[in-house]
Amino acid sequence: MNIIIVGLNHRTAPVELRERLAVPESRLPEAVARLKGWPGVAEALILSTCNRVELYAVVKDTALGFESLREYFVKIAPTVSGEELVPYLYYFDGHDAIRHLFRVTSSLDSMVVGEPQILGQVKVAFDVALTQKTTGVVLNKVLKKAISVGKRVRSETGIAANAVSVSYAAVELAKKIFQNFAGKTVLLIGAGEMAKLAARHLMQAGMQNVMITTRNFELAVDVAKHFNGLPVPFNDFPEEMSNADIVICSTGAASYLVTAEDVQKALWTRRNRPMFLIDISVPRNIEPAVGAVDNAYLYNIDDLQGHVEKNLEQRRQEAMKAEDLVKDEVGLVTRWIKSLEVLPTILALRRKADDIQKGELERILSRLGPLTPRQRELVEELASAISNKLLHGALVALKAEADSTNGPLFTEIAQRLFDLEKEIEASQLKEAAEETRTVSPDDVH
Amino acid sequence: MNVLFFEVSLLLYFLGTALFLSQLAGRLEGVSQSAFVIAGSAFFFHTLALVSRMIEGGHIPLTTMHEVLSFFSWALVLVFLVVELRYRIHILGSFILPLAFISLISAAALPKEIKALAPIFRNVWMHVTLSLLGTVAFAIAFVAGLMYLIQEHLLKSKHRNALYHKLPALDFLDDLNGKAISLGFPLLTLGIITGALFAEFTRGSFLNWNAEQIGALGTWLFYLVVLLGRVTVGWRAKRAAYLTVLGFAGVIFTLVGVLVKEHPFA
Numbered sequence: 164m165n166i167i168i169v170g171l172n173h174r175t176a177p178v179e180l181r182e183r184l185a186v187p188e189s190r191l192p193e194a195v196a197r198l199k200g201w202p203g204v205a206e207a208l209i210l211s212t213c214n215r216v217e218l219y220a221v222v223k224d225t226a227l228g229f230e231s232l233r234e235y236f237v238k239i240a241p242t243v244s245g246e247e248l249v250p251y252l253y254y255f256d257g258h259d260a261i262r263h264l265f266r267v268t269s270s271l272d273s274m275v276v277g278e279p280q281i282l283g284q285v286k287v288a289f290d291v292a293l294t295q296k297t298t299g300v301v302l303n304k305v306l307k308k309a310i311s312v313g314k315r316v317r318s319e320t321g322i323a324a325n326a327v328s329v330s331y332a333a334v335e336l337a338k339k340i341f342q343n344f345a346g347k348t349v350l351l352i353g354a355g356e357m358a359k360l361a362a363r364h365l366m367q368a369g370m371q372n373v374m375i376t377t378r379n380f381e382l383a384v385d386v387a388k389h390f391n392g393l394p395v396p397f398n399d400f401p402e403e404m405s406n407a408d409i410v411i412c413s414t415g416a417a418s419y420l421v422t423a424e425d426v427q428k429a430l431w432t433r434r435n436r437p438m439f440l441i442d443i444s445v446p447r448n449i450e451p452a453v454g455a456v457d458n459a460y461l462y463n464i465d466d467l468q469g470h471v472e473k474n475l476e477q478r479r480q481e482a483m484k485a486e487d488l489v490k491d492e493v494g495l496v497t498r499w500i501k502s503l504e505v506l507p508t509i510l511a512l513r514r515k516a517d518d519i520q521k522g523e524l525e526r527i528l529s530r531l532g533p534l535t536p537r538q539r540e541l542v543e544e545l546a547s548a549i550s551n552k553l554l555h556g557a558l559v560a561l562k563a564e565a566d567s568t569n570g571p572l573f574t575e576i577a578q579r580l581f582d583l584e585k586e587i588e589a590s591q592l593k594e595a596a597e598e599t600r601t602v603s604p605d606d607v608h
Numbered sequence: 609m610n611v612l613f614f615e616v617s618l619l620l621y622f623l624g625t626a627l628f629l630s631q632l633a634g635r636l637e638g639v640s641q642s643a644f645v646i647a648g649s650a651f652f653f654h655t656l657a658l659v660s661r662m663i664e665g666g667h668i669p670l671t672t673m674h675e676v677l678s679f680f681s682w683a684l685v686l687v688f689l690v691v692e693l694r695y696r697i698h699i700l701g702s703f704i705l706p707l708a709f710i711s712l713i714s715a716a717a718l719p720k721e722i723k724a725l726a727p728i729f730r731n732v733w734m735h736v737t738l739s740l741l742g743t744v745a746f747a748i749a750f751v752a753g754l755m756y757l758i759q760e761h762l763l764k765s766k767h768r769n770a771l772y773h774k775l776p777a778l779d780f781l782d783d784l785n786g787k788a789i790s791l792g793f794p795l796l797t798l799g800i801i802t803g804a805l806f807a808e809f810t811r812g813s814f815l816n817w818n819a820e821q822i823g824a825l826g827t828w829l830f831y832l833v834v835l836l837g838r839v840t841v842g843w844r845a846k847r848a849a850y851l852t853v854l855g856f857a858g859v860i861f862t863l864v865g866v867l868v869k870e871h872p873f874a
Contacts, residue, residue, distance in 0.1 A: 336763075338777060339759065339763060339772070339775075339777055339778065340763065340777055340778045340779065341777055341778075341779050342776065342777040342779050342780040342783075431842075433842075434841070434842025434844065435842040435843070435844050435845050435846075435847070436779075436842075436844065436845070437778055437779065437782075437845055454764070457845075457846050457847075458845045458846055460763050460764065462766070466766050469766070470768070473768065
């Protein structure tokens, strides 16, 4: 049993190709059910987002499995030919496949490291697979682990901390000046996209009052409606500024619209309650001297960009910690899967010994005639001691080799020597039946 | 017994201070947790020390300089624990605990024996408690002001370090500063009034212009101006932070000056 992945992502394939291959959520159940029915596939899952399409499967024969999944891939989109697609695909198996999945859920493989969506997308893919019953012992365990690793990475490293966009960096800074935004007011001078985005972020963080001023008053009225805000005539804004705790300026004007004197006046009127001024216009619209005014904090686009760069750098550093964490977890799961190969053999061997013991005891006890309880006990002890001692060496060797590359070889030899094939098949059927009963979509969350 | 409790708490305060200071530089979340637990247990032993001292001495232990400084630290830590539980501003401990520890180590250096109290001084604890609580409030204002000035400098210079991330928002610090002053000022006022009444009772005059009284009145006037400035003309934010840092230097000066010189009842 080996876990394999065939897929492509934003690094290997252009968006024109990705968008044609993406499987929409509505068609996912059918697609994954079809993959499960593909030759050689024992368990299946499909992860499809705007940045990646990946097929996950558990197969007996790795080479055949890759072949099979590649064929499936080519058939996803009728408009994409095999020659066109194949150069963009990557293949992972075993340890590397698990590592890849864990890196995906930890957002280490994402376009923006630390982004939050991918974990939810993996959960959805897993939910669909569970309701379609296309996963089994291996994928269920690995996916659950992958989701918990994704959560751990986010909570234990700073990978998802701090803003990585300019508009969000502005909000983060504002939080160092104002403890909370309730009752605070933001004034937008000009209605550029980035300014509106920043205002929206501020409102999400609790800001309630928005004032908007643009040279074209009608535009201000229009934008104000979106924010449930107050339009301010352009000529009045220097006076209105004293009501604003945060000023976001983004116009196409070629000169300073807000001077140090304006800000000083505003601060006088508001009795020195601090003001946060953000100038995201180029050329700048707020006089740089404002930055030197007491209780006024001026940040321009470069300052914010600097924050974003620093945060990205920090995320990259945290990503290294996350990689270590992923590595440890991959080791654990790989070992578990390997033990999965040995475990049925060990159990079958034990069971076989027990069966023989029981049968022989029954036969001999009926022929010995009436025994005292003590005598009976001694005979039973003799039987179990012989079989346990005989098996001891074989069991220890199997357990010890479970982790090594010799694991499959040892299990095969043991199965041949003790004639265990039938036993194992029977117990696997039973286990599979139990597994589908015990795992439901609710377990994932 | 009270000395043993005192020494245990001193040791714990030392540990807590060290942890809180190491937290200033580091980024570990776990440190602030254990630092808080240690500060809490230090406070517990400190309380035991004060209570057992009261039982052993048979009067409220606010008559020697050792006792006054010890009580000052105790009240300071109490305020810290309350604010920490309420607002979870872990960084506060990194500023308050060192202050409490310095005050306590000064107390430790002074004679610790319990002095018998002349009956006439039986009620002096009211004057001392009120003045001390006022001083504790000014100490909180000082810490808030100091944190404000650091954070304001970091914001202005656009320099982001570990400290920037840990310090709370400017308006929170300004608010804490304002609240501490408006609480500390009436306490100090009452402390001065009870002190004057007490002086009249024991020495026959409300005011005899000794250094202690001049210092206390100077402090009182200073904080009166700070408070009025805040309410009327908007001396808040940076200016308030500067003034309270400066003011507290004056308070320490007065406190040390007054207490090193023989305080009348000591």
